[in-house]
Amino acid sequence: MEAIAQNELRIPCIGAIKRSLCKAECCGPIPFPSEQYYQLKHLAQVEPVTEVRTEDGRFVFPIADDLRCVFLNRTTYMCSIYEQRPQVCRDYGHIDELPCPCFKTSGLMRTRAERREMRRKIDRDMRAMAQRQLRKVRRKI
Ligand code: SF4
Numbered sequence: 853m854e855a856i857a858q859n860e861l862r863i864p865c866i867g868a869i870k871r872s873l874c875k876a877e878c879c880g881p882i883p884f885p886s887e888q889y890y891q892l893k894h895l896a897q898v899e900p901v902t903e904v905r906t907e908d909g910r911f912v913f914p915i916a917d918d919l920r921c922v923f924l925n926r927t928t929y930m931c932s933i934y935e936q937r938p939q940v941c942r943d944y945g946h947i948d949e950l951p952c953p954c955f956k957t958s959g960l961m962r963t964r965a966e967r968r969e970m971r972r973k974i975d976r977d978m979r980a981m982a983q984r985q986l987r988k989v990r991r992k993i
């Protein structure tokens with residue numbers, strides 16, 4: 853995200869970060885196409901605790917100890933690979949399956965109560981996804 857902003861056309865991510873409305877809640881443990889991930893890994897902001905590969909090897913989930921994306925700068929909430937971020941990041945907030953906690957897909961801001969509820973849900977979903985990936989690793993050990 854020059855900033856997080858995957859959706860610069862409709863969703864003003866940088867403005868939301870500057871106003872402290874958003875701390876890049878969308879940047880959790882996402883699946884990266886493997887080749888892309890290993891090419892960009894040197895730009896990671898933190899070391900992953902583990903990297904979980906899908907069985908076919910096409911995708912990898914790097915998991916950091918705070919369950920945020922390894923490419924997220926924890927101070928500025930900017931993305932260190934913004935120009936090369938995966939499609940899932942570009943889609944965030946634009947499709948119903950990947951809802952932004954701050955803005956609707958139309959670009960209209962959610963109410964404070966909606967933002968709070970969405971943040972809880974995203975946090976829950978991301979933790980559940982990371983736990984699922986970690987369980988897969990443990991089963992293989
Ligand atoms: S949570 Fe929403 S406003 Fe914040 S960076 Fe992600 S898409 Fe942008």
Ligand code: SF4
Pocket residue numbers: 853856858878879880882921922923924925930931932933934937938941
């Ligand atoms: S690659 Fe960038 S935009 Fe995508 S989740 Fe990570 S920090 Fe966020």
